[in-house]
Amino acid sequence: MPNMLSNILGNIFARPATRAYPAVRRPPFSGARGHIVFDTKSCGFCGACSRRCPSAAIVINRTDKTLTFDPFRCIICEACVEVCPRKSIAVDSQYRAPAYVKTVEVHTLPAPPEEAPRAAG
Amino acid sequence: MTTGEQPTSALRPATIVPPAQAPARIENLERIPLADLLPRVRAMAAQGARLVTLTCVDMGGAFEVLYHFDLDLQLQHFSAQIPAGDKLPSITSEYLCAFLVENEIADLFGLQVEGLPVDYHNRLMLTEDSSDRPLLRER
Amino acid sequence: MLMVDWFMATTILLPALAGFVLFFVGQPAIRRLTVLALSVILIIASLLVLQNGPFTYSPRPLAGVAWNQLLVAGDAVLVALFFYFGWRARSGLIVGLVALQAALVAYLEFALAGVAADNAPLFYVDHLSIVMALVIGIVGSAIAVYALHYMDHHEQHLRVEPSRQPKFFFSVLLFLGAMNGLVFANSLPWLFFFWEVTTLCSFLLIGHDGTEEAQRNALRALWMNLVGGVAFAAGMILLETTAHTLAVAEIAAERQAGGALLGLAFLVVAGCTKAAQLPFQSWLLGAMVAPTPVSALLHSSTMVKAGVYLIIRLAPGFEGTLLSPLVATAGAYTFVTAAALAVSQSNAKRVLAYSTISNLGLIIACAGLNSALAISAAVLLIVFHAVSKGLLFLGVGAIEQYIGSRDIEAMEGLLRRVPLLTAVTMIGILTMLLPPFGVLVAKWAALEAAARVPLAMLLLVAGSALTVVFWTKWMGRMMSAAPSSQRLHVESLSPLFSIPLVGLAALAILLTAALGWVMSGLIGPAVSDWYPTVGLASGDNGLVSSVGAFPVWALLTVLAVLVVVALVASPVREKSVRAVYACGENLAESGDTDFRSIGDGTQAMSLGSYYYVGVLGESKINRWANPIAIALLVSLMGVAIL
Amino acid sequence: MITPSIALEILVTVFALVVAPLAGGLLFGIDRKLTARLQNRIGPPIVQPFYDFIKLWNKDQIFANRSQLIYVYVHLGAAMASLVLLVWQQDMLVILFTLALGGISLVLGGFSVRSPYSQIGSQRELLQMLAYEPMLVLAAVGFYLVTGSFLVAAVFARGTPLLFELPVIALSFVLVLGIKLRKSPFDIAAAGHAHQELVRGLLTEYSGRYLALIEMAHWYELLLVLGIISLFWANPLVVGFGLSLLLYFLVILIDNAVARLTWTSMLKITWSWGAGLSVLNLAAIYVLSYLGWIGG
Amino acid sequence: MSARTVIPFGPQHPVLPEPVQLRLTLEEERVVEAIPAIGYVHRGIEKAAELNEWVQNVFLVERICGICSFLHALCYCQGIETLLGVEPPPRARYLRVVWGELHRLHSHHLWLGLLADSFGFESLFMQFWRNREMIMDLLEMTAGNRVIVSTCTVGGTRRDIAQEQASEILRTLDKVQNELDKLLPVISNDYTVRSRTVGKGVLPKDKAIRLGAVGPVLRASGVAQDVRMIGYAAYGELGFTPVVEQAGDAHARLLVRMKETYQAIDLIRQALAHMPEGEIITRVRGNPRGRTISRVEQPRGEVVYYLAGNGTRNLERLRVRTPTFANVPALVQMLPGCELADVPVLVLSIDPCISCTER
Amino acid sequence: MNIITTARVKSPWILHFDTGSCNGCDIEILACLTPLYDVERFGMINVGNPKHADVLLVTGPANRRNARVLRNLYEQMPAPKVVIVIGTCGCSGGVFHNCYNMLGGIDKVIPVDVYVPGCAAKPEAIIDGVVLALQRLAERSESKPALAEALA
Known part of the structure; x- marks a missing residue:
C-alpha cells in the first residue's frame, strides 16, 4: 500500500498528463500515415495499386479512366504508394475524420474528386 | 540453429538477390507411418519435449499432418499421411494440449479425430451457417 | 373465579x-x-x-384422593413407560437414566416428602x-x-x-x-410431571413414522430429555433441602443462594436440554425426521419453549447472582453458534431447526441478562418467534408436499411455481428478519440490554449478522426467477392448509402492527409481575426503553408506503422485459436463461446457492462448539457452588 | 395539531431529504474528480453524478422481473428513513437496523433475477453486510457505553467529543465506508467501475431509472455514514463533519493505493482489524470506567 | 451439498477486452471446470493468405494481432526470406530488433495495466498506460502509425530510424525506465498485489512443458526458453539472457513480464548503439518455393509460422500457431481449484490474445 | 438543449464489443480511458454491461458467431442508444474482405450511427467519433418524434 501511495500523492500535485483533445490538437508526426490522397493528374490508371491493395479498396476502370477509392476500406498500409510507378499516390499525415455515412471517392482524369454516397451494407 | 533462420554472422552489402535455386526444406522432418505415431509421440513426451503444434495440409485425397516438437529450442517434426475419410488418432493421451489444435483440424479440414477429451463437434471456429471445411483445397 | x-x-x-x-x-x-x-x-x-x-x-381432592397422590401415581406410570421403551430398545443408557431419575424422584417424594409438604x-x-x-x-x-x-x-x-x-x-x-x-x-413436582409427559409425547411423535432413522432419533431425543429430567429432579432435591420450597412463585420471589442457587443451575441445565441448546442440539435436529406438524408443534413453537419458559420463570430467583451473566453467555453462545451452523445447511427444516435453537439461545441469554428490558425482550421473542416459526414450518411442510423436497436448492424460483405458499413462507422469513417486525424489535431490546455484559453482547452482534446471511440467501433462492412478464398463477390449497397458513401469516404481521397492545396487555404485565419496571413501554411512535427507542409504527408505515409506491410506479409492459445478461450469448427465445456455449450447443444456466461448508459446516464447527458448550454448562454449576 | 417544534422537525426532515442527495451526489463527484487526479488525469466535472442520474432517469425502462423493482424502492426508502432517523437523533441501533433493511432489500433484488452475476453479487453483498454490520453495531455499543444511551440525542447532549474515548472505533469506519462505497480493496459485490469478474455484480440487471434510484440511495447512505462519523465529534458538529470528510478522503486514497481483495481477506480484515480492535476499544472503556477514570 | 453453478464468462465481459467464452462450473466461488468456447473472432486468415499474393500477406498477417503486429510481420517475412533464399541487410536486422522490442515494451505495459485492472488496482492500470503512451509516441514517430506499424517487409524494413529519432528514443526510454522504477516495488512487494497473485494458478515446470506453454508463462515456470536465443534478426549479436522465474504462479508471470520491460529497454539501447549503417532492404525477385518453419518470440511467447510456396504468387499453405493458442491449454488446467475472483487474474496471466488464437 | 439532453450528452456510458478486430482498435479504445486521453472528462465510462450502456463501440468486422452476440447486446441496451463502429474493418471488412468467416461491416448486423475509419483508429479519431455520435444523440433527444421512435 505505501508503495503506490507516494505515486498517487505525487499525482495530486502534478499536472494531469491528459492531453486536452479536442480543445488542443497535437500536430501529427511527419510521416504519419493518416489518409491516402490521389493525384489524378499524373495517374496512368495502370492498376498496379489496385492489384497490390490488400483490402481491395481501390478499383480502377481503365476504359473510363476512373479510380474508385473506398476510404472506409483502406487500411493505410502505403502499399499503393510504394507500387505506384508515377508517384501519383501520397499519404497525408492527418487521419480521416469519422462520418455518419460511408462514402467512396471517385477520381476521374480531368475532374476533381467528388464524394458520392454509397449504399449502406 | 535449426530451421530456416538466417545465420547471424557476417555483414554483407545489400544487393538484389535472385530467387534461390532449390526449394527450401524443413530440417529434422521425419516421415512416419500412422501406426508409429503414438509410440513416437510417447517417446518425445518421455524426453520432455514440448509439443509446438500440429499442421494439417490438404494434399488432395489425403492429408499430411505434421507434428512439431521442441526440445530446448531444437525442433523435431513428424509427418504422417492419412487418406481422406480415415480417422486421425488423437495424441491427447500424451499431450493434452493437442485438444485445441486437433479440434481445429477437425473443424477446418473435416478430418475426423478419434479420442478427443473435449469435442467441439466441428464447431470450434465455425458455426452452422459457415462455409464448410474452408481449408480444403478447391478441386 | x-x-x-x-x-x-x-x-x-x-x-x-x-x-x-x-x-x-x-x-x-x-x-x-x-x-x-x-x-x-x-x-x-x-x-x-x-x-x-x-x-x-x-383443585379439591378428586374422589377423596389428594392430587399429590395422583401425581406420585402418574410419575410411576411415566417411569414405567420410559423403562419399557428403554428396555425394548436395549438401551442401557436410557434404562440407567430412568432408574436414576426414578431414584431421585422417589427420594424427593418419599424421603423428603417434598410433594405433600407444600401448602402453596x-x-x-x-x-x-x-x-x-x-x-x-x-x-x-x-x-x-x-x-x-x-x-x-x-x-x-x-x-x-x-x-x-x-x-x-x-x-x-x-x-x-x-x-x-x-x-x-x-408446584415444581407437577411441572416436572408435565415436563416428562412432553418428553413422552415427543418420543412418540418423533418415532411416529417407524423407520429405523425415526426410531434412532426418537431414542436420542428420549435420553437427552431424560438427562434434563435427571437434572430437573436433582435441582428439585437441592431446592427442597436448602430453600425448603418447591413452589415456583416462592422460589422466584427472592434471590437464591448457595445450594438453592445450585438447584436453580440444575433447573437451567434441564431447561437447556429441553430447549435443545448446545450441546443438546442433536435431538432437535434428529426430530426433523418426523412429519412436519411435529416439527412445527414440538420443536419450534411450543415444546422447546417449555425449556426457556422454565428459565424465564426462575430468572428472578437468580437475578444479581453470578449465575445470570453465565446463563447470558451460554445463551448468547448458542445464539451465534447455531446461527453459524444454519448458514451451512441446505435442508430447509434443518435451517429452521438451527434458527430455532439460535433464537432460544437468545431468549435464554435475555433471561440471563435478567433485567426488565431483557425479560421483555425474551417474552416478546417467545411470542413472535412462535408465530413466525410455526408459520415457516407449516409453509415448508406444505412446500415439501408440493415439490417433493425440503432442499433449499430445489426451491429455486418457487415464487413462480407455488406463489401462495412461497408468499406465506416469505412472510415468515421477513417477520423473522426485517425491522420493524416483532422478532427484530425483540433483538433490538436484547442488544440494548446486553450492552452491559461484554461477552454476551459480542456474541449477539456476531449472531445477528450471521442470521441475516442464512435467511436472506434462502429467500433469494425462492424468488430467483427467469425473466418473464407473465402474471403469477396462484395455486389452490385445501382450506385446512390455507387457513392456518394465511392466518398465521396475517397474525405475524398484525401482531407487529398491534405491538403497543401486545406490550401493554401481555408482555409488560408478565415482566412487571417480577421486576420493578417494565423495561419496555409503548410510546408515541413505537417502543421506548430506558436507553433507546424503536419507532415501530413509523417504520411499518414507511415500509407499507414503499411497497405500494413500488407496485404503482413500476409499469408492466411486455416489451420492457429483457433476457438476463449472459455475456451476449443469451438464448432469449427459449424463454429461460439458457445460453450458447461449447460448440454452439445450448447450455442450461445453473445457479447454486452458497453454504460455506468448508468454514461453517457442522463437522467443522461441532468439533469445538460442543466441548465449549459443555464447559459453559459445567461452569454454571461451578459458579452456583461458589 | 402542529406545534412549532413539530413544524421545525418537519422542516429539518424535508431539508435533510433534499439536501442529503445533493450533498451525497456532489461528494461522489468530488470522489471521481479526486480519483482522476490521483491517477494523473483530469476527470469528469464535479456535477457528473447528477448528469448520470438525470440521464439514467430518462432512459427506456427495461427489466427482467417485476419483483426486482420493488426492492429498489425499499432500498431507497430504507436509506432515506435511516437518514431521517439520524436527523431526528433517534436510536442508533434502529438506524443501523433500518440501514440493514435497505441492504437486505438490495440483496433480495439481486437474487430476484435468475442471473449469474447479480446472484453471485448478492451472495457477496451478504458477506459484505456480515463484514461491516458488526463494526457498526459495536460503534453503537461504544456510543452507549460512553453516553449511557443508544439515542443519538445523548451524543449531542454530551459536551466532550466521543473521539477521545472511541478512537479505534472511529477509525474502523474507514473499513465501513470502504465497503459501503464499494471501494478497493472491498469492491467485491459491485464495483463503481465495472472492470471486475462480476460485471456490476448485484446491479447487473438494473438499468435506467432503477439504477438511478439505487445511485440516489447510495448518496443517502454516504451521508448517513458520514453523519454517524460526525457524531464522534458532535460539539461543535462542524469538526465532526471535518472528521468524516477526512475519513472519506482516506478511503479514496486507499481505493487508489490497493488492489481488490477477495471475500475471505475482507472478512479476515474486517473481523480482526475492524471488529477485533473495536472490541479492544470497548474493553478499554469497560476497564477505565470500572477504575473510575472515565464516567460511564 | 450445494448445487453447481454453470455460467458463461464472456464472450462480452468487461474483464475480457476480446470475445472468448469460458464456460465456468463453480461450486460456490470455487472453479471446478473451465472450458473455453472460441471462434468469436475467427476470420479465416490462413485461407485468405492463400488467396492473396504473398507480398500482400505482410499486411494481412500484421492484422492477425494489432498488439504484436510487427512481430507477426517479422515472422512471416523471415519465413518468406528463407523460401526465397534472401537475407535482409544488417541495418534492417537491427531495426527489426528496435521495433520488435518497442512492441514488446508497449505490449507488456498494456498487459501489466490490464492485469492491475483485473484485480481492481485502477490507479496502477492508469500509471502503466500513461507510461505506455510514451512508447506509442515513439512508434508513431518512427513508423507513422501507433498500433499497426507496417515497417517490416520481405527483404528488410520499409522505414529507417534517423539519428535524431534514435536519440529521441533513448531519451524517452530513460523516462520510461524512470517511471518503471517507481512501479516495480508495487508489482513485486505490494501486499494486496501479492495476495492476489502469489500462489495463484501455479504451473509446475514439467506440467508447463507438457501442456505446451510458451513465452513468459513457460519462463515463469522455470524454463529458460526464449526463441530470441536462436538468434534471428540481430539478437545473436546482442547480449541477451532470458528472464526466468521459478514459482510458476501468477506473480511469477507478473515478474517475468515486468523484468522483460527492462530487458526490452536494454535491447533497444544495445541495438541503437551497435546499429550498422547501410541499406535497409534487399530487393527480391521471384516467388517462394518449398516449405519452412519460422519462429519469433512475441511478447506473449513463441509464434510459429509454417509456410509452403510452390513458385507462384500465391502461397500453398500458411499456418500460424500463435502463443496464446499454445497457452490456452495451460490456462484450462490452471483454472480449476481457483476462486471466481481469480479467474480474471489467471486468464490475463497468460496474456491472452484471442484474435491471434483464432486468426 | 434542455436538461435531459444535456445530461444524455454529458454522460455517455460505453459498452465495448470486439467482433473480430485485430485488437488494434480495442487497445486504442482502452487508451482513450487512460490518463493521456481521459475520456472520463466527458463523463464516459466503460460499463461493460449492455443494460447500463448508452453507446455501443464495436471494433472489427462481424463474423457468424459474434453477429448473434452483437445483436443480443444491442437488444439489451435501453434506448436511446447509439452505435459507433471503430476501425476500417468494422466499417467494411477492410483487409479481411476475403476471409471466409466474415460477414463484412457491422452495418450488416445492427444499425450503425457513426463510422470511424482508421487502421487502427487513433484515440483522437475515436473521441471525434464519439462527439459525432453525441451530436446525433442530442438531435434525437431534442426532436420528439425521433425520441419516441428510439424509445419504442
Whole structure:
C-alpha cells in the first residue's frame, strides 16, 4: 500500500498528463500515415495499386479512366504508394475524420474528386 | 540453429538477390507411418519435449499432418499421411494440449479425430451457417 | 373465579381427553370434527384465561384422593413407560437414566416428602403463563388443524395402512394439554410431571413414522430429555433441602443462594436440554425426521419453549447472582453458534431447526441478562418467534408436499411455481428478519440490554449478522426467477392448509402492527409481575426503553408506503422485459436463461446457492462448539457452588 | 395539531431529504474528480453524478422481473428513513437496523433475477453486510457505553467529543465506508467501475431509472455514514463533519493505493482489524470506567 | 451439498477486452471446470493468405494481432526470406530488433495495466498506460502509425530510424525506465498485489512443458526458453539472457513480464548503439518455393509460422500457431481449484490474445 | 438543449464489443480511458454491461458467431442508444474482405450511427467519433418524434 501511495500523492500535485483533445490538437508526426490522397493528374490508371491493395479498396476502370477509392476500406498500409510507378499516390499525415455515412471517392482524369454516397451494407 | 533462420554472422552489402535455386526444406522432418505415431509421440513426451503444434495440409485425397516438437529450442517434426475419410488418432493421451489444435483440424479440414477429451463437434471456429471445411483445397 | 376450575379442565384435561377418544376412534370425519372443535375451544379458553387475568388455584381432592397422590401415581406410570421403551430398545443408557431419575424422584417424594409438604397453590397463573397459554392455544391449534390435511397426504404418500393417525393425534393433543399444565403449574413436582409427559409425547411423535432413522432419533431425543429430567429432579432435591420450597412463585420471589442457587443451575441445565441448546442440539435436529406438524408443534413453537419458559420463570430467583451473566453467555453462545451452523445447511427444516435453537439461545441469554428490558425482550421473542416459526414450518411442510423436497436448492424460483405458499413462507422469513417486525424489535431490546455484559453482547452482534446471511440467501433462492412478464398463477390449497397458513401469516404481521397492545396487555404485565419496571413501554411512535427507542409504527408505515409506491410506479409492459445478461450469448427465445456455449450447443444456466461448508459446516464447527458448550454448562454449576 | 417544534422537525426532515442527495451526489463527484487526479488525469466535472442520474432517469425502462423493482424502492426508502432517523437523533441501533433493511432489500433484488452475476453479487453483498454490520453495531455499543444511551440525542447532549474515548472505533469506519462505497480493496459485490469478474455484480440487471434510484440511495447512505462519523465529534458538529470528510478522503486514497481483495481477506480484515480492535476499544472503556477514570 | 453453478464468462465481459467464452462450473466461488468456447473472432486468415499474393500477406498477417503486429510481420517475412533464399541487410536486422522490442515494451505495459485492472488496482492500470503512451509516441514517430506499424517487409524494413529519432528514443526510454522504477516495488512487494497473485494458478515446470506453454508463462515456470536465443534478426549479436522465474504462479508471470520491460529497454539501447549503417532492404525477385518453419518470440511467447510456396504468387499453405493458442491449454488446467475472483487474474496471466488464437 | 439532453450528452456510458478486430482498435479504445486521453472528462465510462450502456463501440468486422452476440447486446441496451463502429474493418471488412468467416461491416448486423475509419483508429479519431455520435444523440433527444421512435 505505501508503495503506490507516494505515486498517487505525487499525482495530486502534478499536472494531469491528459492531453486536452479536442480543445488542443497535437500536430501529427511527419510521416504519419493518416489518409491516402490521389493525384489524378499524373495517374496512368495502370492498376498496379489496385492489384497490390490488400483490402481491395481501390478499383480502377481503365476504359473510363476512373479510380474508385473506398476510404472506409483502406487500411493505410502505403502499399499503393510504394507500387505506384508515377508517384501519383501520397499519404497525408492527418487521419480521416469519422462520418455518419460511408462514402467512396471517385477520381476521374480531368475532374476533381467528388464524394458520392454509397449504399449502406 | 535449426530451421530456416538466417545465420547471424557476417555483414554483407545489400544487393538484389535472385530467387534461390532449390526449394527450401524443413530440417529434422521425419516421415512416419500412422501406426508409429503414438509410440513416437510417447517417446518425445518421455524426453520432455514440448509439443509446438500440429499442421494439417490438404494434399488432395489425403492429408499430411505434421507434428512439431521442441526440445530446448531444437525442433523435431513428424509427418504422417492419412487418406481422406480415415480417422486421425488423437495424441491427447500424451499431450493434452493437442485438444485445441486437433479440434481445429477437425473443424477446418473435416478430418475426423478419434479420442478427443473435449469435442467441439466441428464447431470450434465455425458455426452452422459457415462455409464448410474452408481449408480444403478447391478441386 | 368460579370458572377457574373449568379453565384448568378445558386447557389441560380436555385435549388429553380428546386425545384418548381419538386414539380409539379411527373415523377421519370424527377426527376432523374433534380437532377443529378442540382448536376453537382451546383458542377461546386461552383468551378467557387472558380475560380473567392472573389467579391461583388448587383443585379439591378428586374422589377423596389428594392430587399429590395422583401425581406420585402418574410419575410411576411415566417411569414405567420410559423403562419399557428403554428396555425394548436395549438401551442401557436410557434404562440407567430412568432408574436414576426414578431414584431421585422417589427420594424427593418419599424421603423428603417434598410433594405433600407444600401448602402453596398447585397452579399459579400469572401473565407469563397466560402469554404461554395463548401461544399454545393459537399456534398449537393452527398446527393441529394443519396436521389434519398434512397427515392424510403424508400417509397416502408413504402408503401407510392401516392409518396410524389415531396414535398421532393422541400424542399431539396430549401434548397440548401437558404444555398448558406445564405453564400453569406452580408446584415444581407437577411441572416436572408435565415436563416428562412432553418428553413422552415427543418420543412418540418423533418415532411416529417407524423407520429405523425415526426410531434412532426418537431414542436420542428420549435420553437427552431424560438427562434434563435427571437434572430437573436433582435441582428439585437441592431446592427442597436448602430453600425448603418447591413452589415456583416462592422460589422466584427472592434471590437464591448457595445450594438453592445450585438447584436453580440444575433447573437451567434441564431447561437447556429441553430447549435443545448446545450441546443438546442433536435431538432437535434428529426430530426433523418426523412429519412436519411435529416439527412445527414440538420443536419450534411450543415444546422447546417449555425449556426457556422454565428459565424465564426462575430468572428472578437468580437475578444479581453470578449465575445470570453465565446463563447470558451460554445463551448468547448458542445464539451465534447455531446461527453459524444454519448458514451451512441446505435442508430447509434443518435451517429452521438451527434458527430455532439460535433464537432460544437468545431468549435464554435475555433471561440471563435478567433485567426488565431483557425479560421483555425474551417474552416478546417467545411470542413472535412462535408465530413466525410455526408459520415457516407449516409453509415448508406444505412446500415439501408440493415439490417433493425440503432442499433449499430445489426451491429455486418457487415464487413462480407455488406463489401462495412461497408468499406465506416469505412472510415468515421477513417477520423473522426485517425491522420493524416483532422478532427484530425483540433483538433490538436484547442488544440494548446486553450492552452491559461484554461477552454476551459480542456474541449477539456476531449472531445477528450471521442470521441475516442464512435467511436472506434462502429467500433469494425462492424468488430467483427467469425473466418473464407473465402474471403469477396462484395455486389452490385445501382450506385446512390455507387457513392456518394465511392466518398465521396475517397474525405475524398484525401482531407487529398491534405491538403497543401486545406490550401493554401481555408482555409488560408478565415482566412487571417480577421486576420493578417494565423495561419496555409503548410510546408515541413505537417502543421506548430506558436507553433507546424503536419507532415501530413509523417504520411499518414507511415500509407499507414503499411497497405500494413500488407496485404503482413500476409499469408492466411486455416489451420492457429483457433476457438476463449472459455475456451476449443469451438464448432469449427459449424463454429461460439458457445460453450458447461449447460448440454452439445450448447450455442450461445453473445457479447454486452458497453454504460455506468448508468454514461453517457442522463437522467443522461441532468439533469445538460442543466441548465449549459443555464447559459453559459445567461452569454454571461451578459458579452456583461458589 | 402542529406545534412549532413539530413544524421545525418537519422542516429539518424535508431539508435533510433534499439536501442529503445533493450533498451525497456532489461528494461522489468530488470522489471521481479526486480519483482522476490521483491517477494523473483530469476527470469528469464535479456535477457528473447528477448528469448520470438525470440521464439514467430518462432512459427506456427495461427489466427482467417485476419483483426486482420493488426492492429498489425499499432500498431507497430504507436509506432515506435511516437518514431521517439520524436527523431526528433517534436510536442508533434502529438506524443501523433500518440501514440493514435497505441492504437486505438490495440483496433480495439481486437474487430476484435468475442471473449469474447479480446472484453471485448478492451472495457477496451478504458477506459484505456480515463484514461491516458488526463494526457498526459495536460503534453503537461504544456510543452507549460512553453516553449511557443508544439515542443519538445523548451524543449531542454530551459536551466532550466521543473521539477521545472511541478512537479505534472511529477509525474502523474507514473499513465501513470502504465497503459501503464499494471501494478497493472491498469492491467485491459491485464495483463503481465495472472492470471486475462480476460485471456490476448485484446491479447487473438494473438499468435506467432503477439504477438511478439505487445511485440516489447510495448518496443517502454516504451521508448517513458520514453523519454517524460526525457524531464522534458532535460539539461543535462542524469538526465532526471535518472528521468524516477526512475519513472519506482516506478511503479514496486507499481505493487508489490497493488492489481488490477477495471475500475471505475482507472478512479476515474486517473481523480482526475492524471488529477485533473495536472490541479492544470497548474493553478499554469497560476497564477505565470500572477504575473510575472515565464516567460511564 | 450445494448445487453447481454453470455460467458463461464472456464472450462480452468487461474483464475480457476480446470475445472468448469460458464456460465456468463453480461450486460456490470455487472453479471446478473451465472450458473455453472460441471462434468469436475467427476470420479465416490462413485461407485468405492463400488467396492473396504473398507480398500482400505482410499486411494481412500484421492484422492477425494489432498488439504484436510487427512481430507477426517479422515472422512471416523471415519465413518468406528463407523460401526465397534472401537475407535482409544488417541495418534492417537491427531495426527489426528496435521495433520488435518497442512492441514488446508497449505490449507488456498494456498487459501489466490490464492485469492491475483485473484485480481492481485502477490507479496502477492508469500509471502503466500513461507510461505506455510514451512508447506509442515513439512508434508513431518512427513508423507513422501507433498500433499497426507496417515497417517490416520481405527483404528488410520499409522505414529507417534517423539519428535524431534514435536519440529521441533513448531519451524517452530513460523516462520510461524512470517511471518503471517507481512501479516495480508495487508489482513485486505490494501486499494486496501479492495476495492476489502469489500462489495463484501455479504451473509446475514439467506440467508447463507438457501442456505446451510458451513465452513468459513457460519462463515463469522455470524454463529458460526464449526463441530470441536462436538468434534471428540481430539478437545473436546482442547480449541477451532470458528472464526466468521459478514459482510458476501468477506473480511469477507478473515478474517475468515486468523484468522483460527492462530487458526490452536494454535491447533497444544495445541495438541503437551497435546499429550498422547501410541499406535497409534487399530487393527480391521471384516467388517462394518449398516449405519452412519460422519462429519469433512475441511478447506473449513463441509464434510459429509454417509456410509452403510452390513458385507462384500465391502461397500453398500458411499456418500460424500463435502463443496464446499454445497457452490456452495451460490456462484450462490452471483454472480449476481457483476462486471466481481469480479467474480474471489467471486468464490475463497468460496474456491472452484471442484474435491471434483464432486468426 | 434542455436538461435531459444535456445530461444524455454529458454522460455517455460505453459498452465495448470486439467482433473480430485485430485488437488494434480495442487497445486504442482502452487508451482513450487512460490518463493521456481521459475520456472520463466527458463523463464516459466503460460499463461493460449492455443494460447500463448508452453507446455501443464495436471494433472489427462481424463474423457468424459474434453477429448473434452483437445483436443480443444491442437488444439489451435501453434506448436511446447509439452505435459507433471503430476501425476500417468494422466499417467494411477492410483487409479481411476475403476471409471466409466474415460477414463484412457491422452495418450488416445492427444499425450503425457513426463510422470511424482508421487502421487502427487513433484515440483522437475515436473521441471525434464519439462527439459525432453525441451530436446525433442530442438531435434525437431534442426532436420528439425521433425520441419516441428510439424509445419504442
